[in-house]
Amino acid sequence: MRSSFIFTSESVSEGHPDKVADQISDSIVDLFLSKDPEARVACETLTTTQLVVLAGEIRGKGIMDADGNWAEGVQQEIEQTVRATVKRIGYEQSGFHWQTFRFENNLHPQSAHIAMGVDESGNKDEGAGDQGIMFGYATDETPGLMPATLYYSHKILEKMAADRHSGAAPFLEPDAKSQVTLQYENEVPVRATALVVSTQHSADLSNDAGQARLRDYVKGVFAEVLPEGWLPAEDKIYVNPTGLFEIGGPDGDAGVTGRKIIVDTYGGAAPHGGGAFSGKDPTKVDRSAAYVARYLAKNVVAAGLAKRVTIQLSYAIGIAEPLSVYVDTHGTGTVDEAVLEAALPKLVRLTPKGIREHLKLNAPIYSKTAAYGHFGRDAEGDLFTWEKTDLVDRLKAAVAA
CATH class of the missing domain: 3.30.300.10 (GMP Synthetase; Chain A, domain 3)
Structure with a gap:
């Protein structure tokens, strides 16, 4: 590595x-x-x-x-x-x-x-809504056990949206993108080498003075969100690098459900099975199995059993049990991956119904997942239940047995 x-x-x-x-x-x-x-x-x-x-x-x-x-x-x-x-x-x-x-x-x-x-019927358990592979990932490089590059990319835009909604930055319009490039040393992020924000803005910023004001504002967001000393050189900070950005949102470019699957998950730091989440009820394993894979991965790292872990699950349409469970701790694990592969399905039944019941997914909880990532969020009651680390003690006991 x-x-x-x-x-x-x-x-x-x-x-x-x-x-x-x-x-x-x-x-x-x-x-x-x-x-x-x-x-x-x-x-x-x-x-x-x-x-x-x-x-x-x-x-x-x-x-x-x-x-x-x-x-x-x-x-x-x-x-x-x-x-x-x-x-x-x-x-x-x-x-x-x-x-x-x-x-x-x-x-x-x-x-x-x-x-x-x-559908569940007679002696037949509820089957998966489709075939496919789903991945979960966790890393100890941020408090939420998420990749730092994605974590800070989300935080930058969340701060800008909060300022727009509160009126603190009335010149901002809703459409925006961010990009964070980090230098890793000994697998630990230590500084940003480049930062990018492209944001839609009001017409009164469409001049040199307005663009300078926008750049100063975004630089202030970078300084507030990133750890102290992480800002890159001035010439590696890019704010609206193509120039003006007045026309945006659906008027500037068509939007379709499910085209931001890497933004929704791990920012490219882990594999993706290809299935989108939004718009799907939790019987669809594209959503529910990806959620439980993240849940299991996060608990593995929170338990101190690995610094970084990827988990893959696979399903066939109409079949309840997963076809495979795969664990990779990327050389950072304290227990053998095969031990984890045997232990994890005993902690959560990995059928569609078992996942839904364990994580309480049959509820109107999904609107808040659809922007700024489905993972790395704070569990709040029935929201983001897959971000809980309530398996840690049972997991430690299971691998020690």
Whole structure:
């Protein structure tokens, strides 16, 4: 393993067009789960200039029947939810305004063939909603056990969004991206070698003085978010490097659910199985198995059994138990990986139903996951339960047996 290297991760703000789509899709998941905790949802969103389109397959009591007939008032609730999500993000622009964009709802009933293979019935346990591989990762380089490059990329944009919403930075508009490049020595991040922010701004910053003001503001955010002494040389700080950025969000570029999967997970520091999370109910293992893999990985590191760990799970559609459990501690482990592979499934039943019940996933908890990462967040009651480290004692006992 290399001990000294330079690595980069990026993040995007809640106003990025793809993130707008993710948040809309997850707001629909939450709406439907609030009506029926066993609802099936696969909601895709497209956003572009003054347009939001929903498509996908759904099923649930009080939502839609098998013939595609909507329950009374639900279509209106869907549109209200979508517009409220865009309003919360902050889009009130001529090219994308929460009150005036055109809205299309093309959701339809879930395939009966999928339902037959996935649903629990008789002696048959609930099967996975699809085949696929899912990865979980944790590292001790930040307090939240996340890669530092992604951790700080998220924090920069979260700070800017907070300043925009509070009025402390009224010149900011919702769309933004960040990128953090860090120098690692002996596998520990020690300084930033380059920092990038591109942010949409108001028209009154579209001159030299305005751009200088914006640069000074962003540099202040960097200084506040990053550890002391980490700022790179002045010529390695890039703020809107292409110039002006007035036109942004869905008006500047179309957005689609599920196009920011690396931002959502580990910033490229770990493998990704390829499946997106947002817009999917927790019977979909793309979401729930990735969450439990992170949960297990975080507990391994929190237990001091490794400084860094990657966990892979695999599933087949309609089959309950995972096909494989793989653990890699990247040479940092204090116990053999095979011991962990045997112990972890005994702590959490890794079937779709077992995961959902253990992590309490059948609840309207997903809107808050759809911006600034699904991992590395603070567990708050029923929110981000996969970030808890409540397996540490049991895990230590299991590997010591």
